[in-house]
Amino acid sequence: MQLSILDQSPVPEGSTGADALRNSVDLARHAERLGYHRYWVAEHHGTPVLASSTPEVLIAAIASATTRLRVGSGGVMLPHYSPFKVAETFSVLGGLFGDRIDLALGRASGTDPLTTRALQRDRRQPAPDDFPQQVAELLAYVQDSMPPEHPFARLTRLPGSPGHADPWLLGSSEQSAKWAADAGLPYAFADFINPKGAPFAHRYRRSCRSPRLMVAVNATCAETDDEAWRLAASNMIFSRVPRGTMFPVPPPEKALGWFASQGIDPRSLPPGERALIGSPATVIAGLRAVQEEYEADELMIVTIVHDHEARKRSYEWIAQAI
Secondary structure, eight states: OOEEEEEOOBOBTTSOHHHHHHHHHHHHHHHHHHTOSEEEEOOOOSOSSBOOSOHHHHHHHHHHHOSSOEEEEEEEEGGGSOHHHHHHHHHHHHHHHGGGEEEEEEOSOSSOHHHHHHHOSOOSSOOOOOHHHHHHHHHHHHTTOOOTTSTTGGGGSOTTTTOOOEEEEEESSHHHHHHHHHHTOOEEEETTTOTTOHHHHHHHHHHOSSOOEEEEEEEEEOSSHHHHHHHHHHHHGGGTSOTTOOOOBOOHHHHHHHHHHHTOOTTOOOTTOOOEEESHHHHHHHHHHHHHHHTOSEEEEEOOOSOHHHHHHHHHHHHHHO
């Protein structure tokens, strides 16, 4: 089982966003020592929960602090940006760090409508919904395949050449699976957002000329099931509070106190959610079941707990068990 990490740079209560970013670099070093294959950083905006707003900057910091680990975006939310600028940025990263860089592309805004508008350069009207066209343009830069008659044809000489990033497509829907297959791209499916994606993944594998499938899952591991559920309460609270409620990741005791005050069992998951929580044996069994369900080539683990050392140990327990 090939394992990787998705890091959203969670901000624990009592710390700062700068602390969370330094924690990400520290966790990446730890992941490399543990033998994880790749380390992706997310893109989220306008939230006190997550500090990962600028994956390309964090990628550079993490790649500088490691030597073997593949490092990439999980992902770049392309509708916010010019495909040419993204291609140039990841060309520079490839030029600096060789063949260790991944460029995973997403369509979701990664935030609320107000923050999405703040990210736009032109606010006179909503940005066009042309994601497939954006992906095609970006791939033409990266793969030097722009048609000679295209007005941007001369722009394929990217600054980091011959360095480049390997493109992926992110998604959690049937449509994203179709786009990935049509473009012939590796596909990373977010099971932690939509755990009912196996049929989409199977269609992707059947219709893509060179399928490569990774599935990202929510997992928290500790020495015992009880301890893992205690730690996971800090993350599970976000699926229970009203939508749009934002605050730093609380300590487990505070989260458990909130569950008690609401009369909610902290070990019950809302309908339509999946989280692998427990001892190494429990989590590994869950990971193998997900891998089999999706026929996944690789699994990517996202873990959010309050304590940074507990998060490192969670990944350590999993790596040692594998």
